[in-house]
Amino acid sequence: MKVLIADDSLLFVERLTELLRDVPGVELAGQTGDVSESVRRIQQMKPDAVILDLQMPGGSGLDVLRAIRPDHPGLYILICTNYPYPQYRQECLSAGANYFLDKSAEFEKIPALLHQFLRNSAKPATAAR
Secondary structure: OEEEEEOOOHHHHHHHHHHHHOOOOOEEEEEEOOHHHHHHHHHHHOOOEEEEOOEEOOEEHHHHHHHHHHHOOOOEEEEEEOOOOHHHHHHHHHOOOOEEEEHHHHHHHHHHHHHHHHHOOOOOOOOOO
């Protein structure tokens, strides 16, 4: 499973890269740091999953989600943010995110979710939490 990280926090990207290094079946396909680059790289690379921040230069992760979801219905999208407010959660899930996580409280759930994505890879991406 190719995973793209779309987050402008270098510290978060480094922590996540370290965490994903030991996840069998997961290949880090790259990292982007702003909205336009994220949309472009997703369209070019066609990753299997994207770990997407909400607050990024050039807009928001929600802008990325809305731009890519119509053309990539099977892409697993995991929102991981420091802004875990209920209104953002609902908006992201309604726009097609598979999961919405609080970076500070749920970071360690990411490997298990990627394992779940791997197990469900033959099915359409419809799970939401």
